[in-house]
Amino acid sequence: MHDTHAVAEGAAVRRPQSHGEAPADDHGKSMAGHGGAGHDHAAMVADFRRRFWISLALTLPVLVLSPMIQAVFGLQSRLSFAGSGYVLFALSACVFFYGGWPFLTGMAGELRQRKPGMMTLIAVAISVAFFYSSAVVFGLTGKVFFWELVTLIDIMLVGHWIEMRSVMGASGALEALVRLLPSSAHRLGTDGALTEVPVTELVPGDRVLVRPGEKVPIDGVILEGRSSFNEAMLTGESRPVEKAEGEEAVGGAVNGEGAVTLEVRKTGDQTYLSQVIDMVRQAQDTRSRTQDLANRAALWLTYIALSAGGLTLAFWLGAGKGFEFALERMVTVMVITCPHALGLAVPLVVAVSTRLTARNGLLIRDRAAFERARNLTAVLFDKTGTLTEGRFGVAGIVTLADLDEDEVLSWAAALESRSQHPIAQGIVRSAGERGVPTRTVENFRSLTGQGAEAVSEGHVVRVVSPGYLREHAVSVDDSAVKDLAAEGHTVVYVLLDERPVGAIALADVIRPESFEAVNRLKAMGIQCMMVTGDATPVARTVAGRLGLDDYFAEVLPQQKVEKVREVKQRGLTVAMIGDGVNDAPALVESDLGIAIGAGTEVAIESADVVLVRSDPRDVFAIMALSRATYAKMVQNLLWATGYNAFAIPLAAGVAYAWGLLLSPAAGAALMSLSTVIVAINAKLLERAKRLVAAAGAGPVQGSAR
CATH class of the missing domain: 2.70.150.10 (Calcium-transporting ATPase, cytoplasmic transduction domain A)
Known part of the structure; x- marks a missing residue:
């Protein structure tokens, strides 16, 4: 992809920024800077399209005037005229210099950087064909390759056009964000x-x-x-x-x-x-190990192609074949070996996956880290705010008199509706979720450190702590209440006219999405663990409800990094998922640091991946998308290298004895076809968006309560 950008840079026409297109920020830095490359890319696409159509129009008379085409259709006597060879030369020269200009300038750029690549191959192939054919027109004995030359350029131009349109469609995430x-x-x-x-x-x-x-x-x-x-x-x-x-x-x-x-x-x-x-820009610019491997392979393939082309020419000349035959074999080898598909195998997949993640609130800060996510074998969740909502909710109600659960909750919610305490808000919220009817309240009074009391419908209602009961010698002996307290829940008692009528257990509410996230991750073969500063009974209860493989309780923020190391010492590749604030050291220590629920505070330097939503299912989406992305990269690399391993010998003429020969134009067609296949396969990664969509939808397994 970088080769194509370099080639078309001289040909692309930069257009000025239109009004309202991309505002500048208050530092004077244009927001168009984020998407300006996209505008250049669009100009490159338009330039290749224009060059293709003009070259194609000139190709038609070249085909008509070419001796080989005339011979095939028996039209030599009808279409030949004095000076037709010079007209053929002039038309072909127009196609060579106009249609082939991006490849010629691309070769110059590659040679300046001492990195010969795809453009060098194409430029050498079309240059040899053009200058040799021109020499034949002006007196050298041989056969002209003008029709092969112009069709080769046409095919290369249309291949680049299609490819760059695919790249543009795949990497439009920045422009889409700017337009917001x-x-x-x-x-x-x-x-x-x-x-x-x-x-x-x-x-x-x-x-x-x-x-x-x-x-x-x-x-x-x-x-x-x-x-x-x-x-x-x-x-x-x-x-x-x-x-x-x-x-x-x-x-x-x-x-x-x-x-x-x-x-x-x-x-x-x-x-x-x-x-x-x-x-998004940082993720697109980050070079992964797979990308580096592809680039090295493309460079070596260039050297192989140039060497194979020279050896092919020497072999056929040594075998007694004419120079034009040997030259055609050499040109075909160099064209068909162009490492275009190999150079695009990874960048196109990266562009598509970046767009998918950016549009769904999954922000990749480090592409290499995202690539590592496919190898994860364990995830370590922070509890509060990640697996849980970080707020109190009713975990259980025990009736101690002739009232049902809703009645106990109704009396408690009536009183607590006047309080701003987190426990009070949890009771009121749960009553609303259950549709419990409201009651009138008056004479509300806070009992410092022990609860609150008020008058409701002629009754004195109190919601108090166990300490209030002990102080006032009120005894409650109920095994269900003891069980709730043993699980680490916060238990408050509801008193109606000094008589205990119920106990309400409150706990940090487990996110309904957490159940599905854990189930999906475990189905992928990933161990799910939790680290929390809460007491062991609380951690044990949450871990048991979610079906976690392990948990660490009573861990101070600065000790979380030690737990990450402990999990890694088990031989596991671990991702740490936290809120990105007090979890920062642990996020850095882990193999993949994921900050979840970042909301608008996305500048979390310690995380490799930032999840905008407070939805643990997005962790599954990241890992599933990482695996799908890597699979597409491998598929593209296998296709690109496998194609060349098959095509190079065929282009060199190993099947000549069986009457099978590839012309330079056929070689260009096969090369362009491999590029298009790689581009289409990369675009098919968009089917993986169902993984992202599934992370935020679907039936939730389990219950928060």
Whole structure:
């Protein structure tokens, strides 16, 4: 792919940036810089297309005037005329210099860098054919190769055109991300006046109005209003996200039904989208080991082709064949051996996988690390905020009187609705999820360190800790309550008029997605483990519910890195999945560091992969996509090398005794066909998007409670 870029650079016509196409950030750095290469690439595609059609138009009269074509159709007497050879030469020269110019300049670039490659092969092949045929026209004894020359150039041009279109379609992630941002915003002045200004003029502290249906111009916090935001193109989350005052809206998201006023907090390269663009670019620029292997193989194949071409010429001349026959064999060898498909085998797959991951909130910071993900044998999850939601939820209710569970929860939720304590919020939230009816409350009072009390429907309701019961000599002897406490749950008691009527066990809520994530990873043969600072009973309960292979409890943040080393000492290749903050040392120590649930804080330097959503199923998506990506790379490399191993001897004439010979044009067609096959196979990786989609959808196995 880099060869093609180098070739067409001189031929590509740069077009100016159109209005609103890619805004510059407040540092004066154009956002088009992220996608500018795409504009050049489009110009290259257009240039190859134009050269192909013009060359093809000139090819038709060349074919008509070529002696070999005339002989095949018995038209020598009808189409031959005085000076037809010179007309044939002139038309062929136009095709050679115009259609072949990208390959000639490409050869010059490769030789300047002392890295002869595909363009050198093509340029040598067409140059030998053209100058030898021209010499024949002007008096040298021999046969002209003009029709083979022009058809060879045509096939090479159309092959490059198709290939570059495939590359452009595969690597459009950066341009798609840049287009997400609008070029202007509605800024609110201190007097309430509304002014439309370029996004580049916004500074932290500015207030911006976002109307329904508009894109959020820049990252900001909602000051007024409430609305839903479609962040599908940013995070891959298809459902609109409800946001209200105090919550952050991300630049590029589409506002829903409500108008909101934002206060700008981040600009330029600090914004979420700019960080994503930088990560995508970094991933595309990162060279993997497979890529280096392909490039080395392509370089050696170039040397082999040049050597094989020379040996082929010498062999057939030594065998007594005419110079034109030996020359045709040499030209065919060099054309058919072009390492085009080999050079594209990995870059095309990388481009497709980068686009798939970027569009679904799976951000690859290190391509080599992503490649290593296919070999993982263990994943070590941080518990809080990764496998769990990091908030309290009701894990169990024990009735201690003639009330059912919903009634116990109803009394507790009525009281706790007046409190902001995390336990209170967990009870109220669970009551809402269960559809428990609400009750009126008055005279609410907090019992410092012990709970709270209030009056509801004429009854004194208290939700208190075990310490309150001990202090007031209230005895509760229930085996079910003891079992919940033994599992590490936080247990509170509900008292109605001083009488215990129930106990509510609360715990950090396990994400429903965690069950499916663990099941899928274990089905891939990957061991699933957990590390947490929580007490052993809590860790044991969570690990048991999720079916984890192992867990580490009561681990301090700075000790997590030791647990990663311990797992690696078992001979396992381990990925660490955490929130990227206090897990940073462990993320670095692991073979693959994955920061999950990063949201808009994507600049996590310690992680190799950043998952925007707080969905552990995306870990499965990354690993499955890594395996699929590597499989496509291997398939392309096997095709490219296998094709050449078969094609080189055939082009040299080993099947001549059986009457099988390949012309230079046929060789070019086969070479271009191999390139197209590699491109199509890389594009087929897009079928792997079902892996990404499956990570965020589908039936959830298990229950959080």
